[in-house]
Amino acid sequence: MSNVISVSGVTKRFGRTRALDGLDLEVRAGEVHGFLGPNGAGKSTAIRVLLGLLRADSGTVRLLGGDPWKDAVELHRRLAYVPGDVTLWPNLSGGEVIDLLGRLRGGLDRDRKRELIERFDLDPRKKGRAYSKGNRQKVALVAALASDAELLLLDEPTSGLDPLMEAVFTDCVAEARERGRTVLLSSHILAEVEKLCDRVSIIRDGRTVETGTLAELRHLTRTSITAELAGPPDGLADLPGVHGLRADGGRVTFEVDDDRLGDALARLAARGVRSLTSRPPTLEELFLRHYRDGDARTANGSTRTAGGDARPVDGDARTASGDAR
Amino acid sequence: MTGTGSLVRLILRRDRLVLPLWVLLLAVLPITQTAGIAELYPTERGLREFAASFGANPALVAMYGPFTHWNAAALGVWRAGFTPVLLGLACLLTVVRHTRVEEETGRRELLGSTVLGRQAGLSAALAVAASANLAVALVVLASFAGPGYPVAGALATGLGYAATGMVFAAVGAVAAQLTESAGGARAIGLSALGVAYLVRMAGDSTGASWLSWLSPFGWSQRMRPFAGEVWWPLALSLAAVALLSLAAYALAGRRDLAAGVLPPRLGPADAVPGFGSPLALAWRLHRGPLLGWSAGFAVFGAVVGAAAKAAADTMAGNARLMEMMARLGGSANVADVFVASVMSIFGMGAAGYAVQAALRMRGEETLMRAEPLLAAPVGRARWMAGHLVFALLGPAVVMLVLGVAVGIAYGASTGDVAGRLPGVAGAAVSQLPAVWSLAGLAVALFGLLPRLTALAWAALALFLLLGQVGALLDLPPAALDLSPFSHLPKLPGGEVAATPLLVLTAIAAALVATGLYGFRRRDVG
Numbered sequence: 001m002s003n004v005i006s007v008s009g010v011t012k013r014f015g016r017t018r019a020l021d022g023l024d025l026e027v028r029a030g031e032v033h034g035f036l037g038p039n040g041a042g043k044s045t046a047i048r049v050l051l052g053l054l055r056a057d058s059g060t061v062r063l064l065g066g067d068p069w070k071d072a073v074e075l076h077r078r079l080a081y082v083p084g085d086v087t088l089w090p091n092l093s094g095g096e097v098i099d100l101l102g103r104l105r106g107g108l109d110r111d112r113k114r115e116l117i118e119r120f121d122l123d124p125r126k127k128g129r130a131y132s133k134g135n136r137q138k139v140a141l142v143a144a145l146a147s148d149a150e151l152l153l154l155d156e157p158t159s160g161l162d163p164l165m166e167a168v169f170t171d172c173v174a175e176a177r178e179r180g181r182t183v184l185l186s187s188h189i190l191a192e193v194e195k196l197c198d199r200v201s202i203i204r205d206g207r208t209v210e211t212g213t214l215a216e217l218r219h220l221t222r223t224s225i226t227a228e229l230a231g232p233p234d235g236l237a238d239l240p241g242v243h244g245l246r247a248d249g250g251r252v253t254f255e256v257d258d259d260r261l262g263d264a265l266a267r268l269a270a271r272g273v274r275s276l277t278s279r280p281p282t283l284e285e286l287f288l289r290h291y292r293d294g295d296a297r298t299a300n301g302s303t304r305t306a307g308g309d310a311r312p313v314d315g316d317a318r319t320a321s322g323d324a325r
Numbered sequence: 326m327t328g329t330g331s332l333v334r335l336i337l338r339r340d341r342l343v344l345p346l347w348v349l350l351l352a353v354l355p356i357t358q359t360a361g362i363a364e365l366y367p368t369e370r371g372l373r374e375f376a377a378s379f380g381a382n383p384a385l386v387a388m389y390g391p392f393t394h395w396n397a398a399a400l401g402v403w404r405a406g407f408t409p410v411l412l413g414l415a416c417l418l419t420v421v422r423h424t425r426v427e428e429e430t431g432r433r434e435l436l437g438s439t440v441l442g443r444q445a446g447l448s449a450a451l452a453v454a455a456s457a458n459l460a461v462a463l464v465v466l467a468s469f470a471g472p473g474y475p476v477a478g479a480l481a482t483g484l485g486y487a488a489t490g491m492v493f494a495a496v497g498a499v500a501a502q503l504t505e506s507a508g509g510a511r512a513i514g515l516s517a518l519g520v521a522y523l524v525r526m527a528g529d530s531t532g533a534s535w536l537s538w539l540s541p542f543g544w545s546q547r548m549r550p551f552a553g554e555v556w557w558p559l560a561l562s563l564a565a566v567a568l569l570s571l572a573a574y575a576l577a578g579r580r581d582l583a584a585g586v587l588p589p590r591l592g593p594a595d596a597v598p599g600f601g602s603p604l605a606l607a608w609r610l611h612r613g614p615l616l617g618w619s620a621g622f623a624v625f626g627a628v629v630g631a632a633a634k635a636a637a638d639t640m641a642g643n644a645r646l647m648e649m650m651a652r653l654g655g656s657a658n659v660a661d662v663f664v665a666s667v668m669s670i671f672g673m674g675a676a677g678y679a680v681q682a683a684l685r686m687r688g689e690e691t692l693m694r695a696e697p698l699l700a701a702p703v704g705r706a707r708w709m710a711g712h713l714v715f716a717l718l719g720p721a722v723v724m725l726v727l728g729v730a731v732g733i734a735y736g737a738s739t740g741d742v743a744g745r746l747p748g749v750a751g752a753a754v755s756q757l758p759a760v761w762s763l764a765g766l767a768v769a770l771f772g773l774l775p776r777l778t779a780l781a782w783a784a785l786a787l788f789l790l791l792g793q794v795g796a797l798l799d800l801p802p803a804a805l806d807l808s809p810f811s812h813l814p815k816l817p818g819g820e821v822a823a824t825p826l827l828v829l830t831a832i833a834a835a836l837v838a839t840g841l842y843g844f845r846r847r848d849v850g
């Protein structure tokens with residue numbers, strides 16, 4: 001029983017939309033697991049299925065050894081949840097909400113609450129709408145982090161937090177891991193994922209497209225090469241596995257699938273290499289490739305390299321579509 | 326003002342069912358009453374007699390306003406005297422719904438960042454209210470002019486309604502600027518409406534008739550439709566609309582989006598010790614409406630109770646009226662009949678409260694506030710139970726308060742509190758099975774068809790209509806029997822029949838159980 005969460009082949013439809021379409025997800029005990037994917041990929045839906053708020057149409061879901069739909073109440077004693085879009089009651093203060101959620105879970109540690117409120121620089125006396133988005137988020141974060149839950153389900157917990165508070169959040173999650181907690185962290189903020197996550201799963205259109213440690217993911221991808229050649233790079237563009245070749249006189253830049261790296265280097269060597277730099281893909285390049293259309297690993301002739309607009313916008317479509325639902 | 330047009334279209338789209346429904350229902354009330362009276366009393370003599378006895382009844386004058394003329398149209402409009410109150414209520418709630426609610430939920434922010442002008446939301450809500458009121462006026466005009474009643478009277482009725490509706494739309498617009506929460510704005514608006522009604526009531530039932538000139542309800546009544554129309558009171562309404570709208574715009578221009586004029590207060594940093602269960606949360610969410618409804622029912626109950634004895638005294642000895650009332654109320658004791666008919670009106674009010682309290686669950690769900698609780702160790706049934714306590718016991722408290730208020734005031738006027746109170750309080754409580762059936766309907770819809778919860782309101786509107794005009798219209802019994810209120814014993818005065826009460830309670834229980842069953846099996850969100 002080393003898996004805290006194991007999901008396999010889960011589908012969930014909303015009318016015509018297939019929000020989840022054969023999702024697989026394994027989260028091991030004690031790890032911080034990054035849960036990534038473009039907007040509308042189904043991350044929030046998957047978390048709601050894990051919480052037993054939605055019922056999966058098919059597939060199996062196990063959480064902390066139980067069935068999240070049938071054993072919801074029992075399982076919820078052992079987990080804490082931070083929604084992506086926190087709404088508070090207009091006539092309750094933040095402190096009251098934190099206490100309410102804590103007591104529902106069987107009581108909370110006052111000192112810990114006070115400490116977290118201080119660290120997150122939150123005024124617990126304000127009410128509902130008086131909080132900014134980031135501050136509403138902090139209320140939910142303090143409530144979850146002050147609890148003694150084994151498992152934290154965090155759906156874009158830092159959306160709306162300023163960089164200072166993001167750093168506090170990163171510390172808090174790191175501490176939670178040290179205390180042996182398991183964390184499922186859905187996020188669009190790659191720096192956060194890189195800092196915190198032991199393993200990540202990337203989903204798109206309700207399906208898992210990649211799972212593994214960041215090192216493993218990097219391994220499966222491409223290396224960026226920049227080289228100064230003695231002559232023109234003839235034949236390089238036709239080489240299988242080479243993408244996005246740009247040549248400017250003797251200077252070439254391109255990306256190459258890692259399993260074709262040898263061939264490409266041999267070809268370059270044949271032209272006479274004056275200088276060569278290679279670097280592994282940045283995390284952004286890695287994710288962007290997975291987020292975009294088409295199968296990431298067989299993407300052919302990709303000239304779409306990461307540009308200045310690389311960071312995916314973090315935001316929540318839910319506020320926009322709230323009324324339509 | 327930019328974007329007002331597109332916001333108007335948005336509002337009309339969102340309200341495409343509710344808005345035409347109340348416009349039409351309210352606009353046909355006076356002609357329905359008129360037609361009923363004209364059919365019951367085809368001769369002038371009959372009408373005069375009916376008018377003489379009813380018009381002299383201070384309790385009815387207190388409820389409907391001063392009596393003006395014995396002709397069928399004037400009588401019908403008079404008997405429909407509650408329409409302006411309902412219209413004012415509908416306009417007020419509509420304006421708050423499309424201004425403050427939008428801001429509170431943050432939807433306006435989303436639209437506000439597009440090319441909307443600052444005041445577009447307010448303008449759009451007022452424009453929609455104005456169109457609705459205009460539609461009411463036109464329907465009233467057409468409904469009377471069609472069968473050949475005088476056009477001037479029809480116009481005075483319709484314009485009087487529209488003017489009152491607009492005054493309260495503007496009241497809603499001002500209230501929406503004051504507080505951050507929609508609930509607070511509604512409470513302010515409803516209080517203004519209640520005060521306006523009570524002031525008119527006091528003016529018409531005591532010697533101080535100048536008081537009625539302080540109330541928008543008084544202004545439109547003093548236009549005397551079908552009784553030698555007077556037009557200038559319309560100017561008072563229009564002036565009030567203009568002043569209130571200006572005030573709303575001025576307030577809106579000076580505050581930030583989503584903020585109120587009244588500053589929000591800080592709350593406690595820690596919750597009080599007992600605050601840690603779904604029930605405790607439900608109490609915080611429901612206590613405001615519960616206290617508001619209780620206070621309103623206590624005040625109205627006291628006024629009605631105090632008027633009952635006077636009603637009995639005036640009517641005693643009028644055999645024809647007694648017979649007529651007995652037909653409506655089921656008893657020969659006029660005061661009892663009067664109290665019984667009032668109880669059923671208040672029963673409908675309590676049903677409105679019950680539906681509102683039950684649908685609070687849907688509100689919590691769509692605003693994503695149910696999620697944090699259901700993601701904590703709180704079962705679905707336990708979460709629902711917190712709200713159900715208030716949807717079911719809240720109306721019981723409210724009706725009991727009403728019964729006690731009526732009983733004490735009535736008993737005091739007859740010098741026999743101990744004798745009157747139990748019967749009157751019992752009569753109030755006997756409305757509950759019907760009230761609960763409507764609450765049950767709302768709960769069942771929430772569990773099974775959450776997108777169609779508005780049907781509970783439609784059912785209540787239908788029952789209200791059946792109760793108001795059903796007896797006069799000779800509708801087939803099967804239609805009248807649709808309403809749970811038609812099965813209640815006519816108390817005080819009538820026979821206490823346990824069977825209908827038990828059956829209605831059982832139906833309510835079954836509906837609530839269905840709702841619980843449905844919600845435990847469906848997706849949340």
Ligand SMILES: Nc1ncnc2c1ncn2[C@@H]1O[C@H](COP(=O)(O)OP(=O)(O)OP(=O)(O)O)[C@@H](O)[C@H]1O
Binds near residue numbers: 014018042316
């Ligand atoms: N209650 C619902 N009814 C209908 N469709 C829904 C509902 N909830 C989610 N969806 C749809 O399911 C899909 C997945 O949505 P989900 O919220 O899970 O995405 P996400 O990965 O969390 O996206 P984001 O990064 O924007 O938060 C979307 O197409 C969304 O429109």
Ligand SMILES: [Mg+2]
Binds near residue numbers: 044045084155
């Ligand atoms: Mg999401």
